[in-house]
Amino acid sequence: MTKTIRRSGERVRWWTYVLLGLAVFACLFPLYWMFVVATTDTATATRLPPEIAPGGNFFHLAGLVFTTVPFVRSIVNSLIVAGTIAVGHALLCSLAGFAFAKLRFPGRNVLFLIVVLTMTVPTQLAVIPQYMIISSLGWVDTLQALIVPGLASAFGIFWMRQHLSTTISDEILQAARIDGATTWQIFWRIAFPLVRPAAFVLGLLGFVTAWNDFLWPFIVLKSPEMYTAQIAIKALQNNYNIDLGLAMSGSFLATIPLLVLFVFVGRRMVAGIMDGAFKG
């Protein structure tokens, strides 16, 4: 960890805390509000002045969520998709980042340039052919349609290459080669363990992105048993007879897993994002 150099000397003014406090309030209030509407009786969303304290109705609404859509199933689906992507993405990007950072091979620079350039390609607007491809693979309404496209990314390769080239010296690799280690052994036994923290944060970012993804699952998934948590929220919102409290309750339940995760690893995520590609 490099020592951070910051603005020097002068003491922190009081209004710095006021402004930062406002920013924190803006960040956290919507989540608090989601919790309030998800815990009070069903009419709270339509009452003035609004309730500002949580009520005791959480379990009633949560129960409704579970009976309206297969919610447990959708959480499990989300865990499968986001978990597989997190692990696969971290490993595959580390592997490719390792090749670009530490191996010499013909075409390396051109291929890396191509990887970087693909980051600027807006692929989301190609959803119609993407759907056709998934359809011809027979993957419509399956979880692999969500998992496979998310297993590697240009951003991840760029990120891991950055970390691998700064963390690992060529001398160590040379020594390993002289000892007769294969390229795979060098990666798996030496390089990867050294950049595991960076790979972990990359996996987390992949998990968050996959967990929150909406457009693609919305197009690909058809039957309620295959829904991810986000699509289940949308299905709750469609239900006209029951008011907004239900959708809020579902939203809150689908956000809890990430909040819990964040409590444990948020610090490392912050450090990872700040330690990324743009220092200096």
Add this chain to the structure above:
Amino acid sequence: MTTTLSTRRAQAAPAGTTSVRQRITERVAPYAYIAPFFLIFGVFGLVPLLFTFYVALFDWNPIGEHVFIGVDNFTRLFADARFWNAAWNTISIWLLSTVPQLVLALGLAHLLNHARLRLAVFFRMSMLVPYITSVAATTIVFAQMFDRDYGVLNWLLGFAGVEPIDFKQSVLGSHVLIAVMVTWRWFGYTTLLYLAALQAIPRAIYEAAAVDGAGGWKQFRHISIPSLRPVIVFTIVTSTIGGLQIFTEPLLVSRSAPLTCGPVRQCQTLTLFLYEQGFGQFQFGYGAAIGVALFVLVVALATVNYVLSTRIRPER
């Protein structure tokens, strides 16, 4: 794993006895390591993108005929008021969400970049909470908070004597609502990127500037901003690419008419229009033509922004 490593090492130990097969494996290894990305990007990124241009030339029904019609989809598109409406909505929402977001992030990063700031970790972590909250959940909460009759915001504005604003029904209101959600989600992440870049600036430069009599604002303008140039360019380009493809917020804002983001398409973006035509009306050809138009828009604006933002020069 340990045992295989040691046995293989034992076999390979005498120099010059490596088998041909092993040498080929070593030669191929780098390509094998980068192959998964190129395979995945090719199949799910590049091929679909190129195929979009092809499908756009057809009257393409997903379960029926594919008839080649040349540029007819585009002639129809340019004469379609719904397309121009969606294009303006997209640009409007993108501007309303990008500009305040980057300015806000810049200011907050400046505030956070202080050696003696207390609770620094708490501030940073809190600002990342919106990023981990899903767009779907965000939209449902914000749509409620901005509700005309029962929203907290209008209730508070009422104390200031402001008449209730119907955000969802008006054009500007719905754009502001969506822009607020996008800004909320991304400003913390952007702040952290800027903060990291600020912390990489050597303290000596600020000290020298202070000695020369440059105050906080001057230091910010003449040292911080120019040093942040690479990351500012990066965030401007990525928020252009992302901001022009907004889909989930407009889809979920209107419960009564989701595919058009309200009865008069007041906040239907191009991606949502694409979805409506492609998957709502099953006109894959027309939908693909919208995709091509969106592609041109994204590339054009990203290029313009790249050129403009690289003009930020260090000032003396």
